Amino acid sequence: MTKAMRAALEELARRAPHELVALVKEEWGKRYGRAARLGKNPSKPKTRIKETGEDVRLLLRYVHRYLSALRDGEQVQALRQIFVQNYALDAQDRPKWREPEDAGLPPSALALAIVSPYDSSARYVRRGETRWEGFLAHVTETCDQGTPSVITDVTTTKESVHDTKALPGILTNLHDRNLLSKEYFVDGGYLSVALKQQVAREHGAGQVGPIRARSTRQSRKGTVFPREAFAIDWDKKTVTCPQGTVTSRWASPPSLAPYITASFTVADCRDCPVKTSCTRTDARTVAFMPRDLHDIQSESRTEQRTQEWLSRYSLRAAIESTISEFVNGHGIRQCRYRSHSKAHVQHVLTAIAVNLERIDVHLPTAPNRQPRAPTALQNFLDWQRIPRPRSWRVATHPTG
Structure with missing residues (x-):
């Protein structure tokens, strides 16, 4: 908020400085006369919030x-x-800072929260423990053995675009430039069972990456009866639990993701001796994907536990060094331009620079340049011991 206030004052001072004469006092000069550097633990944060809100x-x-x-x-x-997104007016018409539990605070995931007064399209981004304000750069590079890794695509997206939503666009870009590969090693954030099937169907390409295990109370606590313990009969549309009870309900409820639910009745679970380890509700419901996606999911999870798969997937580790090269070598996290489109230009130019550096390392060493032989006149001058200008390009003969 302090940065936004200073930016607005700078704009007004450029457009109509005489209009600020009666408004800007010494206190504002101290608060907004230079760029804000609050740090992680600013002094008197509540006082700063109150004063800034009243000033704005x-x-x-x-x-x-x-x-x-x-x-x-x-x-x-x-x-x-x-x-408006950070303050609300109380009954006395005074600005009050909005807390996370208050209504009206736009979440970053909805791409509504403005985080920079200089670029309204920038958003708050978080990946793991890394947080920043701006955009996301998705990098694709080759990983063939014995050849330099070449960056083939850089896609710039906003924070609200999930990695799985960005991947189809990346593959389309590669297809348009005839750079599609038969196989892609991706991070788990770019992979889902449905997307894996879609990429294979539309582009004929395979994805190598970890399919996340379902996080349930049973799987987290390591108790019995995770979803995999239930036997599915696709033809009869029934599910059998490890105790031998068969479900009586099979449904495909409407949802964003295709899922099938099989439910046991209360009578099925009421007298079960291991009910407390299976479910906390009156009856257990098992949810799973349709048959084609379920088979892909099961095969992928079985394969990714093998040593062969782990060895192949280790190729993806090279992209981490590329990201480090982008960040530490070229400062890609410092956006040099404003707006999404210009930030993308920066990302593309950075990728070109990285490619040139990598290709240069693999080029043969240029032969040493041989100096030119002295001309006839130069030989004559040397023979007569007449001084002449020396050049590093010309070979010289001893005069003695």
């Missing part, structure tokens, strides 16, 4: 009432939106 409220009212011609400024509009 005053500035926005002033612009709305007296500077109508400047309302459309990019930084002024950004300040207004950031203020």
Whole structure:
């Protein structure tokens, strides 16, 4: 918020500095006269939040009432939106900081929360323990043995685009440039069973990556009766539990992901001796994918436990060094331009630079340049011991 306030004041000072004479006082000069560097543990955070909210409220009212011609400024509009998404007005018309549990705070996942007054398209990004404000760069490179790894595609997306949603676009880009491969080693975030089937059907390519295990109470606690312990009869549309009880209900409820649910009745589970280890509800319900996706899921999970699969998948580790090269060698996390499209240009140019560096390492060493032989006149001057200018390009003969 402090950064947004300073950006708006900078814009107003450029467009109409005389209009700020009666508004900007010494306190504002101390708070916004230079770039904010609050750090992780700023001093007096509640006081800063209160003072900044009151300052923003005053500035926005002033612009709305007296500077109508400047309302459309990019930084002024950004300040207004950031203020609305972070502050609410209480009964006394005073700004109050919105807490996560308060209504009206736009979540970053919905691509609504503005995080930078200089680029309204940038969003808050989080991957694991790494957090930043901006965009995501998805990098694809070759991993053939004995050849330099060449980056074949860089796709820039916003934070709200999940990795699995970005992969089809990446493959389409590669297809358009005739760079599709037969196999792709991907991170688990880019892989799902349905996407694996889709990529094989549409592009004829295979995906090598970990299919995540289902996280349930049974699997986390290591108790009996995980989903894999139930036998599925696809033809009869029944499921049998390890105690030999057969389900009586088989349904495909509407959902974003294709799933089948098989439910046991309360009578089936009421007198079961291991019910407490199986379910906390009155009756157990087992959910699983349709047959074609279920087979892919089972085969993938069985395969990824083998040593052969682990050895093959180790090729993907090279992409981590590429990401490190992008970040530490070329500073890709420092966006040099504003807007999504210009950030993508930076990512592409960085990938080109990395490719040139890698290819240069594998090029044969250029032969040493041989100096030119002295000309007839130069030989004459040397013979007569007449001084002449020396050049590193010309071979010289001893004069003695």
